[in-house]
Amino acid sequence: MSAEAAVELARTTRAGVGYWVASLRSMLRFDLARARQWAAMMLIIQILMGVGMALIYGFFYPRVSHQTALLITTGTPTLALIPLGFVMVPASVGQQKLEGTFDFTWSLPVPRSAQAVSTFLLFTVLSLPGAVLALVVSAWHYGVTLSVSPQLLPALVLSAVMAVSVGFGMALIIANPLLTNLITNALMFVVLLFTPIVFPASHLPEWLFAVDRALPFYNMAEVIRAGLTTGLVTDLASAYLILSGWTVAGWAMTAWVVGRRR
C-alpha cells in the first residue's frame, strides 16, 4: 500500500529542446492572452507619440524645407519605436514587479529563457504596426515621397528587437521600478532633444555626435532611413553592428538577472 500511495513523480523530463519549444509556445499563449488587455491601448499611445513628435518637430521650423520634411518623416518610425522599447517595456515590467505578477511568472515550471524570448517576440511583433502606421501618417502630412527598399524590413525588425531587449534588460537589472521610471523618462527627454533623429548630425558638436554614434538611437534612425531613402545614409555597416551590439547587451543583462537564483 505505502509504495502505491507515494506521490508519483512527473514522468516528463523538464529539459531538452522539445521541452523548451513547448514552453515557449505556452508562454507565448500566456503572454498574448494577457496582452489583449493593453495591446490596443499601447498601439494608440505609440502612434500618438510617433505622429505627435513628428508634427511637433515641424512646428519649431519657420519654414519646413523638403530636406527637413524628409528627415522628420524618415525619423518617425524611430520616434515610435523608442518610447515602446525604452519606456513602455520597462514600465510594464515595473508594474508586474509591483503587482507581484513578475514573481508568479518566474515561478512557472518553464525555462526562464523561454519566458524572456516570449516577451521579446511579443513586444517586437506588437511594436511594428505602430511604427509603420506612424510613418504612413507622417509621410502623408509632410507630403513626402519615399523610396521603400526591402532592407526596411531587417532595419525595422532589428531596431524593434534592440529597443525591446535593452528596455527589458534595463528593467530587470535595475531592481527599483521607480528608479527605472525616472531613468527612462530622463532618457526620453535627452534622446528627443540631443539625438540627430529628425535633424542632420552636422548640427551637433563633434563630441556629442561621437556619443550618439555609440548609443543605439541615432543608429536606429540611420538604418531605418536607409530603407526609406536612397543616397542619404552612408556607413550602414557600423550602424547595424552597433545595433546588434546593443541587442546582445540587452540579452546579456537579461540572462545575467534571469540566471541568478534569489
Next chain:
Amino acid sequence: MAAKPDMTAIAAPQPVATLRRGVPYWLESYWALTRWHLAGLRMWVMLLVVIQIMAGAGFVLGIGLFFAHIPPVAALYVCTGVPVINLIMIGMILGPQLVAQQKLQQSYDFVRSMPVPQTAAALAWYTVCLLAGLPAVVVSLLIAEARYGIALTVSPAIVPAVLLTAFTGTMIGYGLGHAVPNPMVTQLVTQLLVFAIFGFTPILFPAWQLPHWLATLNWWFPFEHMAVIVRAGLTAGLVTGIASSYLIVAVWAVIGSAAATWALGRRG
C-alpha cells in the same frame, strides 16, 4: 479654573476660546501651511528645482540643434518661452500629481481636515510653487542669454507677468487635482497636458508656425497668452495684444480657482 476641580467641570467639553477667522488668523494659517508644505516636501522641492533647471537648460540648448544656424527670432522665442514652461510645470503638472498621490496614500482627507481657511491653503500652495519654479526661470534665462547671445530687455512688467502666470498655472492645477476624483485619471490628464503644452501650444515658437485651426484654438487657452505676457516683460517690440493676453490669463485663473473652490466646498 477652580483650585479643586470637581468631576462635572472636567467632563464638560471646553469650547475653543480663539476665533477662527479674521486677518491675523488667516495670515497665521497661511504661514503655517506654507511652512508645512516646505517642510513636508523639502526633499521633493529640492529635487524638483534641480530637475526643472536641468529640463530648462535641456530645452534651451537642445532646440538650437534643430537648426544649422538658429534664426534670431526662433532663438528669442525659445529663450523667453522656456521660463514659461518652467513656471507652468510645477503648479499645473506636479501640483495635481501631488494631490493624486495624497489621495492614493490616504493623507488627503487628513490635510483637508486641518482648520485652515481654504484661501490661505491655496495661497500657501501657490507660494510654494512659485518658490520652486523661480530658480529654474532665472537659470534658463541666463543659459539662453549665454548660448544665443541675446540681449534681453527686462522691464518691470516681468513681475506681474511671472506672478500671474504662476498663479494661473497653479490654480488650474489645483482645481484639476481637487476636482478629478480618480488619481489615475489625474496622472493621465497631466501627462497628456505636458505633451500638449510642450508641443502644440505656441510657447516656444510663434503661433503662425502652427496650422491655422490649431492657432485659433490656442487663442482660447491660457498658455500662449502666458508666453505673451512673460515675453513682453523680457523683450521690447516683439509682442502685441498684451492687455487681452492679461485678461485671458486672469480669466483662466478665475476658472481654476472656481473649480478648486467648488471641489473643496463639496462635502464628501
